[in-house]
Amino acid sequence: MTSTPPGRALLWLFGGALIFFLVAPIVVVMITSLNASPYMDFPPRQISLRWYANFFTSTEWVGPTLLSLRIALIVMIVSTVLGTLAAIGIVRGDFRGRQALEMFFVSPMVVPIVVLALGLFFLFSSAHLLDKPVALMLGHTLVATPLVIVLVRAGLRATDASLELAARSLGATYWRTLRHVTLPSIRESVAAAAIFSFLVSFDEVVIAIFVGGPDATTLPKRMWETIRFEIDPTLTAVSSVLTLVAVVVLVAAELLRKPTN
């Protein structure tokens, strides 16, 4: 565009500094995780993988990691099914109050997660489900479903609804049309939604603090406690692994999105 070269260079300098600000902390933690000493030196004086070894062997970390994986997997399945069906109903359906329902479905994204967690705390304490994995699964599903709806809705709006009509007019039943025409055409966005809903649950901490407990401690909750009460260098290894998970998820979602563009 019409910007003078020196101004442009300054803009790039500023942008570069800002990107550095965004990325550097994560890189610092990843490098720090390779320390041999427990003092979190940067750069490490001696390299070792002892904090990774500790993360993958101590029951204090392995238990919560497995629980988080289990919860995230179930949240992924439930929220993807609920959210995909809801998105199809909203975009293709025709009923009274459709727009109001759409806003209602997306609204948990605007409500502070502390307030959601507080409500879930009241709900699960009266249902005697506090400190049980199922409470976390339900809570995380509430956070993940709006995201699924938004992603699948965008995918549906980009596809051609007349294909579905063509299938119907050629005699396909309602369910066959859904199964063989609608769902295949939004495969990529559903897959991306599934991946992101997994990540949302895997990283979620506030609901885990409110409705989890000693019997249902997820990985983020364990990290939270460790950061608050005694900083343990194992955290640097855990953080690096979580970052790598996020990068893998991002790359996977990006690869899925490409064919549609």
Add this chain to the structure above:
Amino acid sequence: MRAATPSPGALLTAVSPANSRPAKHVWRSREGLLVLPALVFYLAIYLYPLSRIAAWSFFDNGPTLTYYRDLLGETMYYRALANTLEISLLSTALCLLLGYPLAYLMATTAHRARRVLMILILIPFWTSVLVRTFAWIVILGNNGLLNRTLIALGVTDTPMKLLFNMTGVQIGMVHVLLPFMVFPLLAVMSRIDPNTLRVARSLGASPRRAFIEVFLPLSRPGIAAGCVLVFLLAVGFYVTPALLGGPGQVTLATMIDMQINTFLNWGLAASLGVVLLVVIGIIFAVFSRAFGVRELTGSGGA
């Protein structure tokens, strides 16, 4: 943006042959039934719990306003509300100040460079907030990377206090919230026709004048959407103020946690939750009056 593409319903009416009309009606209503599982889930796990919050805040063996009276009577709660607004306003302003030039750079640069910048923003964006907050503790602590570097360089003798105060909270919050400002800004800026700026220039406007009088006003919907989004998220923020803030940065969100997990005062926690929701409702109402709901929810968001 949405108005430009015909709704699926309109599309169906346009292409459907006349003889399929009766079947079409059934088909369309049956599609709508797919929202039911999610609706049941939302009523049980979303709406009912929210109503429990309202119930806890207004009832204690019968209707009562005790908890709200407690809130009004204690300066501690005013402080929490004031802190929340102060932290949120400051981080929104910082995000706009920093995010606008970055979004402008991305909107006006070549596609490949923009893609690289986008990936570099998305990686931290999808990294857990907890991980990023922990990273700042490692960097900003008294014995952290930044202070050690500054002392080694002779900039200061004693470590600067960068954690457990407003500085720490703002660094952590801006780090998390900046992408939420950049994305809506970028969405709006990418749709601004570069020719409008060329026309302004060819009519004799300086680059600065063309920017201020043409580009800036056209990017207004993005500014509005970004500010609302960041402000709403900031008001409800919990992890960052709790871990990077000190006693002076107690917010409504951290206060709710304290009432539940430390003081075991459920009614007060519930009334704080209601206050937080009301604050969010007011923000949304004010912004949508100023900018129009359509700009906030429709055209701005990506």
